[in-house]
Amino acid sequence: MTHIIHDIGVASQIGTYSDAIEVGPNLRWLLTAGTPGLSANGDLPKDITGQAERAWEHVIDMLSRRHRYPNQILPAEF
Secondary structure, eight states, X not given: OOEEEEOOSSGXXXXXXXXXXXXXXXXXXXXXXXOOSOOTTSOXXXXXXXXXXXXXXXXXXXXXXXXXXXXXXXXOOO
């Protein structure tokens, strides 16, 4: 099974993991974890609202790069 790593330059600022990984082929799963509320240049918004908004912007960016949409997000419990 082939997996594709997708980096948007955010997760690597705080750890040694990728922003997202695409599971494939034929599954069309895009997994994200620990998406931080940092900007691509490392700036951190001053409040939790700004950080949450930035984190969601990253999630939307990762989805759109893979031609997926927010209404396709499913919760996962492990």
